[in-house]
Amino acid sequence: MRSIAGRVSPGTGSSSSLRPRPPVALYLHVPFCRSLCPYCDFVAVAGSAARGPSSRIAAFLDALVVELGLRADALDARFGPPGPGRQALESVYFGGGTPSLLPAETIAGLLALVDERFGLAFGAEVTLEANPGRDERGDPRALRKAGVTRLSFGAQSLRPAELRLLGRRHRSADVADAVAAAQAAGIGSVNLDLLYDLPGQSFADWIETLEAALALRPDHLSLYALTLDDPDAEGLTGPAGDHLPVASGARAWRERARPRQDDDRAAGQYHYAASVLARDGWHGYEISNWARPGHESRHNLAYWERRPYEAVGPGAHAFDGTVRRWNAARLDGYLAALLPAGGGAPALPPGGQEQLDPAMAAAEELILGLRTDRGVRREALLALPAGSSIFGWALAGELVELVQLGEDARVRLTSRGRLLSNELFSRLV
Ligand code: SF4
CATH class of the missing domain: 1.10.10 (Arc Repressor Mutant, subunit A)
Structure with a gap:
């Protein structure tokens, strides 16, 4: 559930860098979670917006379909329709939030629309982020049938005390069950996200999580140091900002947690993981990402290679080779623009852009x-x-x-x- 926004060929030269190009990848942001984790800066909403009679999920999906149509129209006008003269998408990425909360039929419907309007290459990589909890991981068989080729589980830790500390809903056994079910369903690649430099986490604690994760035989590992930023202080949470304001409880949690982190310990934890993974034949293809050979994330590589990508959903970032653009994070503004009251014409959601x-x-x-x-x-x-x-x-x-x-x-x-x-x-x- 990361964005640097996004996932050019490293060092392919800069001649192509300043020419607008049609996207080779598409990111869809699904901002709903069962509950909010206090360290999280992703665009996520929970509570009544995500379940029950006041849920905004149905309205969001209507808005997402409208945005996909508007973005596709704009691309057709600039580059011509998808077809022989325009490359089809090589990857689609459902990130969040917790996109695995959406039914598999909804994912299938969105992928059909993406194929129709953007073109989806044969054998495209389709990633869906999932939480490992029983009631939020989705059905891997149905997801595979819908077209998902890659599941990325937000495991974060395999130690019960750390999962509780992080406010996660799942247990370590859920991670094992989720990975086993995905493998049994024939999902082509399974990723685990893990966090190190957790507050008070010892070196031994990290080894325990890493070894437990490796025992599950995932195809890909994303290892991130826990970062406790302050998007309000960084000016990222205004009406056009790509982050949501930090809740007071989350702010207090971060203030308690920061003194219990340690840069030197984090460096040791990173170095240990990198050494073990290299010894065992993993391909450390990016600072935070390791894959069994052949399981590198094509979507993320597009970001690091500065290839163009389109993006839809609150807080999502896009790049066309010359301009970096983002949608504002706030769901209300997103829905109001795309589903205007009184039946007016929909407009693209608020946001911002930067010309490079x-x-x-x-x-x-x-x-x-x-x-x-x-x-x-x-x-x-x-x-x-x-x-x-x-x-x-x-x-x-x-x-x-x-x-x-x-x-x-x-x-x-x-x-x-x-x-x-x-x-x-x-x-x-
Ligand atoms: S489940 Fe993931 S996206 Fe949702 S609040 Fe927790 S860390 Fe953030």
Whole structure:
């Protein structure tokens, strides 16, 4: 349930970076959850908006269909209709929130609409994020029949005390059941999201979760350090912001939790996981992501490779090669624009956009490319105004290494560089 918004070929050069292109991927954000986790900054709503007589789910789905139509019309006007002259989507990603709360028939209906309006390539990757709890994981057989090829479970931990601390509804046994059911249903790829640097989490606690997760034989692991941001303070929660305001209880939880995190411990936990996974043949293809060979997420790779993607739903981010655009997070504004009272014409939801200039595009391409194990072309880094001094500094500090991949001399992060990547990235912008 992440967005950097999104998932260009690392270092494929920047010539394509500033030309608008039709999307190769589509993200759909489903903002409903059974309950809210106090650390969560994703666009999620719970309580009466997500269940019972006041549920907004039906209205949201109507609005989502309208937005898909409006976005498809706009793409057709810019690039022509999907067909021989325009590439079909290579991936679709249902993120949230908890998209597994939607019935499989609803997912099937949305995928049929996506195919009709955007074109969906044969063999496209279709990911659905799911929570492992019995009443929120969905039916993997029905989801597979609907067209889902990849399930991504928000496990976060496999230790009961940590799941309680995080306010999660599921138990560790639910994670095992959910993965087993997905595998039995023939879902092609199963991912587990896990969190480290939890408040008070010892090194041994992390090893316990990691080993329990590996015993379930997932195909993909996303390992994230728990980040406790303050989107209100960052100015991201206004009417056009892509985040929702933080509730007072969640704010108090984060204030209690922050002192119990530890950067050095987090670095050790990351390094341990990376070593174990490399030893066992996993492909660490991005700073936070490991796959069994062949199970890399094509959708996420599109984000890191700066390929264009479309996005719908509250808080969703899109990129067309030149402009980064987002929908505002607030559900009320989303519904009001797309389902206007009194039967007026629907309009695209509120939000914002940022036009990238060549310098921003070049920096972004380097940062995203360096996140991946392919790194970036050395010439692309040296082309920055301060490129050679940054390269020299990073090389001397053992943050990057020079490797030859095919005909390319490429720069990529070392394992120390992965841990200190933000320090390097801040010098590139
Ligand atoms: S279930 Fe996931 S999206 Fe929903 S509140 Fe918890 S962390 Fe956020």
